[in-house]
Amino acid sequence: MSPVLQPGTVAELAEAVRAHPAVLAVGAGTKPRLAEMRNGCVGISTRKLSRLVEYEPDEFTFTALAGTPLAEVTAALTAKGQYLPFDPPLAAAGATLGGTVAAGLSGPGRFRYGGVRDFILGVRFVDGEGRILRLGGKVVKNAAGFDLPKFFVGSLGRFGILAELTFKVFPRPPAALTLRLPLAGAEAAVAIFAAVGRARWEVDAADLGPDGEAVLLRLAGPAGALPALAQEILGRWPGEVLAEEVATRTWDDLTAFRWSETFPYLGKVVLTPAQLPGLLGAVKTLGGRAHVSAGGNVAYIALPAGADPAGLGRPVLTLRGAAPLWIRPAPVPAIAAAVKFALDPSGRFPALG
Amino acid sequence: MRDDALSRLAGILPPDRLLRQPAQLAAYESDALTAYQASPIAIALPETTEEVVALVRACREARLPFVARGSGTSLSGGSLPVAGGIVIALNRLNRILRLDPDERTAVVEPGVINLAVTAAAAPHGLYYAPDPSSQSICTIGGNVAFNSGGAHCLKYGMTSNHVLGIKAVLATGEVVEFGGASREQLGPDWCGLFTGNEGLFGIALEITLQLLPRPECYHTVLAGYRTQEEAGNAVSAIVASGLLPGAIEIMDALALEAAVAAVHADYPPGCEAVLIVELEGPREVVAADRGRLDAIIAASQPVEARPARDAAERLAIWKGRKSAFSAVGRLSPDFIVQDGVVPRRRLGEALRRIAEMTREAGLRCANVFHAGDGNLHPLILYNGRVPGELARAEALAGRILRMCVEMGGSITGEHGVGVEKREYLPDMFNPEEIDCLKRLHAAFDPLQIANPGKMFPGGSAPALATHGLHPLEKAGVISRE
Numbered sequence: 001m002s003p004v005l006q007p008g009t010v011a012e013l014a015e016a017v018r019a020h021p022a023v024l025a026v027g028a029g030t031k032p033r034l035a036e037m038r039n040g041c042v043g044i045s046t047r048k049l050s051r052l053v054e055y056e057p058d059e060f061t062f063t064a065l066a067g068t069p070l071a072e073v074t075a076a077l078t079a080k081g082q083y084l085p086f087d088p089p090l091a092a093a094g095a096t097l098g099g100t101v102a103a104g105l106s107g108p109g110r111f112r113y114g115g116v117r118d119f120i121l122g123v124r125f126v127d128g129e130g131r132i133l134r135l136g137g138k139v140v141k142n143a144a145g146f147d148l149p150k151f152f153v154g155s156l157g158r159f160g161i162l163a164e165l166t167f168k169v170f171p172r173p174p175a176a177l178t179l180r181l182p183l184a185g186a187e188a189a190v191a192i193f194a195a196v197g198r199a200r201w202e203v204d205a206a207d208l209g210p211d212g213e214a215v216l217l218r219l220a221g222p223a224g225a226l227p228a229l230a231q232e233i234l235g236r237w238p239g240e241v242l243a244e245e246v247a248t249r250t251w252d253d254l255t256a257f258r259w260s261e262t263f264p265y266l267g268k269v270v271l272t273p274a275q276l277p278g279l280l281g282a283v284k285t286l287g288g289r290a291h292v293s294a295g296g297n298v299a300y301i302a303l304p305a306g307a308d309p310a311g312l313g314r315p316v317l318t319l320r321g322a323a324p325l326w327i328r329p330a331p332v333p334a335i336a337a338a339v340k341f342a343l344d345p346s347g348r349f350p351a352l353g
Numbered sequence: 354m355r356d357d358a359l360s361r362l363a364g365i366l367p368p369d370r371l372l373r374q375p376a377q378l379a380a381y382e383s384d385a386l387t388a389y390q391a392s393p394i395a396i397a398l399p400e401t402t403e404e405v406v407a408l409v410r411a412c413r414e415a416r417l418p419f420v421a422r423g424s425g426t427s428l429s430g431g432s433l434p435v436a437g438g439i440v441i442a443l444n445r446l447n448r449i450l451r452l453d454p455d456e457r458t459a460v461v462e463p464g465v466i467n468l469a470v471t472a473a474a475a476p477h478g479l480y481y482a483p484d485p486s487s488q489s490i491c492t493i494g495g496n497v498a499f500n501s502g503g504a505h506c507l508k509y510g511m512t513s514n515h516v517l518g519i520k521a522v523l524a525t526g527e528v529v530e531f532g533g534a535s536r537e538q539l540g541p542d543w544c545g546l547f548t549g550n551e552g553l554f555g556i557a558l559e560i561t562l563q564l565l566p567r568p569e570c571y572h573t574v575l576a577g578y579r580t581q582e583e584a585g586n587a588v589s590a591i592v593a594s595g596l597l598p599g600a601i602e603i604m605d606a607l608a609l610e611a612a613v614a615a616v617h618a619d620y621p622p623g624c625e626a627v628l629i630v631e632l633e634g635p636r637e638v639v640a641a642d643r644g645r646l647d648a649i650i651a652a653s654q655p656v657e658a659r660p661a662r663d664a665a666e667r668l669a670i671w672k673g674r675k676s677a678f679s680a681v682g683r684l685s686p687d688f689i690v691q692d693g694v695v696p697r698r699r700l701g702e703a704l705r706r707i708a709e710m711t712r713e714a715g716l717r718c719a720n721v722f723h724a725g726d727g728n729l730h731p732l733i734l735y736n737g738r739v740p741g742e743l744a745r746a747e748a749l750a751g752r753i754l755r756m757c758v759e760m761g762g763s764i765t766g767e768h769g770v771g772v773e774k775r776e777y778l779p780d781m782f783n784p785e786e787i788d789c790l791k792r793l794h795a796a797f798d799p800l801q802i803a804n805p806g807k808m809f810p811g812g813s814a815p816a817l818a819t820h821g822l823h824p825l826e827k828a829g830v831i832s833r834e
């Protein structure tokens with residue numbers, strides 16, 4: 001078992017980085033494969049770096065330490081009628097804000113207004129030399145300097161350890177309605193995603209549930225406006241409006257990856273809707289399940305023991321399971337190595353690839 | 354050295370696409386920050402991405418500085434040439450390579466005009482959301498380099514939020530493909546890092562953009578107020594209500610006067626400020642929200658509130674707003690546009706202090722701004738022929754920027770640092786942070802040949818022209834009408 005440090009302040013975090021030649025930041029460990037360490041590597045937990053530092057509802061912004069649980073952020077925002085529209089996943093399991101950024105994970109709500117990359121405004125982080133640096137801004141709009149905050153989304157702790165994050169938030173729509181449209185096959189889902197993406201309804205989420213038997217659409221907005229929109233959609237495709245508790249549970253189960261719990265392996269794949277039928281075919285061959293989100297732009301794939309994720313035929317990021325972190329990764333361009341050297345010259349954080 | 358470099362370039366482009374005559378070069382000496390000029394040694398007009406790659410690699414071998422250029426509408430000196438270097442003008446790479454209505458994406462070359470993307474998407478019920486006021490002339494390549502904004506950023510974000518993929522030639526000569534056609538990605542967000550690089554990383558060759566469904570319905574209200582403070586209070590009330598308007602804009606008295614003179618815009622009389630608020634979405638949603646918005650505006654006691662009754666009235670409201678920069682330009686021989694951001698709750702205070710500082714400087718300043726996201730656009734009027742006025746205008750601009758940083762905001766919301774604001778970067782970032790940005794810069798451009806001297810303090814100062822029109826205006830290509 002590698003040791004895990006628990007700095008209590010940002011200064012201690014920087015000290016911990018300087019004190020060890022090989023470190024990996026870990027949050028709550030809800031994406032276990034991302035927190036796995038090779039021998040000799042010291043884990044630095046953000047557990048004690050947990051605090052909502054500033055929240056300005058009138059500015060649509062908040063700043064929190066990286067180890068702050070999403071659930072805590074969400075509760076503070078909900079109390080003021082606001083939210084992070086991209087439904088950050090694994091909140092119920094204890095996922096932290098910093099872990100969500102480093103893993104680059106967004107939930108179903110990313111369909112309408114974008115994902116974690118579209119709401120991050122600023123970061124304070126520790127680079128490979130142990131320097132505490134703040135880049136980006138604390139206001140909803142800022143174009144000064146290179147956009148390093150965005151770059152940290154999906155960076156998996158390879159370029160720095162996140163200490164504090166500033167996000168943009170939106171007012172929470174007063175009501176939501178979820179539609180379940182049963183399906184004949186993956187092609188039908190692709191057709192619905194295409195039609196919904198262009199339609200006047202402005203749906204909030206468009207997912208394909210893990211059994212592949214129904215598309216789930218969520219409408220969000222003023223309560224009075226939603227039934228008419230729902231009726232129009234149901235006039236186009238057969239289906240039903242889910243009762244509120246059922247809808248809440250359905251989305252909560254998806255953002256918690258509950259449907260994947262009986263499988264040892266969980267991975268993330270990005271795709272375009274047209275690639276959906278091929279991918280689902282491969283998942284079936286491997287005996288797995290998939291939750292397709294964001295209108296067919298991302299899929300979370302669970303596989304049984306013994307199934308090789310390489311059989312999916314495309315790059316996969318392993319979130320859980322005994323498999324390489326990257327399956328079929330794209331080649332690392334020279335610029336990636338140069339940027340890695342710029343931020344982490346002595347290679348304290350894990351290598352790329 | 355220079356001749357050697359030029360002969361390399363001559364091996365890539367035919368003579369009619371490698372401009373060398375002083376008269377031809379003159380048209381590229383400035384961008385829309387007309388106070389600055391610099392003379393390039395040649396203008397390259399590539400027509401294919403292969404030619405761009407070859408040009409960049411030749412520049413690298415010859416250590417010849419290059420500045421990528423779209424339409425030259427940068428307001429911060431971003432596309433100002435580097436003396437002794439070349440300009441790579443990308444206007445001829447203006448093809449929309451693919452448009453997929455089902456996946457709602459478009460792949461475009463960098464010289465495609467912003468509005469042309471929406472024009473191509475419109476038959477499919479789609480549009481390209483970022484809408485800088487210059488959208489009928491500026492290019493996607495320029496938008497990407499500056500992470501340009503527009504009137505609808507509060508709800509839809511900036512250019513960066515709509516760029517899914519970028520193929521680029523870096524200043525090292527490496528050709529890379531960041532992101533792709535999917536809205537999601539694996540691994541670090543390279544597209545996000547490249548967007549907003551201000552031309553310092555290399556040249557974008559192909560950009561994949563996300564398209565959105567065109568909102569079915571709008572409710573656009575123009576409300577006039579006796580004081581700026583009242584208009585500011587109305588913004589606060591709207592934001593606090595939980596509504597998410599597509600745009601919240603304010604124009605002050607001087608900007609209104611200019612818009613009236615330039616495009617015969619019609620505003621309620623006796624107003625110190627006009628507020629424009631727009632709701633958009635499905636008709637049922639707009640119908641449900643408009644009552645709330647109208648009530649908030651009524652309660653804010655405007656002199657008059659005018660909801661647009663039809664598409665023509667809506668367009669008229671936006672025409673007045675979007676022509677404001679050029680309209681103000683007609684009030685004065687010269688002007689500088691500032692772009693600082695302040696926390697929204699401090700807008701009123703910021704405007705009061707700008708008014709005071711302007712009075713102290715003995716100048717005039719019009720304010721047209723994105724109130725929804727606290728992004729100010731003070732337009733500082735000056736006459737470059739009056740000795741000392743440019744220096745006073747620049748000093749005032751600097752005081753305004755420092756005020757924005759002190760209030761917890763930013764020196765630039767959407768126009769970029771460029772040449773104009775590079776001395777103010779240290780107001781936002783400490784020396785270690787600037788060092789970090791410089792290391793990143795060096796990773797992309799170790800030889801410092803891509804748009805050198807921009808963004809970072811201490812670059813060599815280009816020649817200051819104290820007066821004059823934009824080179825494209827001189828050439829009759831654009832006008833401030």
Ligand SMILES: Cc1cc2nc3c(=O)[nH]c(=O)nc-3n(C[C@H](O)[C@H](O)[C@H](O)COP(=O)(O)OP(=O)(O)OC[C@H]3O[C@@H](n4cnc5c(N)ncnc54)[C@H](O)[C@@H]3O)c2cc1C
Nearest residue numbers: 423424425426427431463485486492494495498502552557
């Ligand atoms: C009247 C007016 C109104 C404006 N309104 C707005 C507004 O509302 N919002 C806003 O954000 N801006 C606005 N601007 C500023 C300007 O239009 C934007 O910055 C725009 O994106 C510049 O586009 P361009 O094609 O003119 O680029 P240029 O000025 O030619 O270049 C801008 C920068 O991009 C770089 N560049 C250009 N092409 C490429 C490429 N292919 N690859 C890499 N780098 C490249 C250049 O080197 C330069 O640094 C306005 C300007 C004017 C004159």
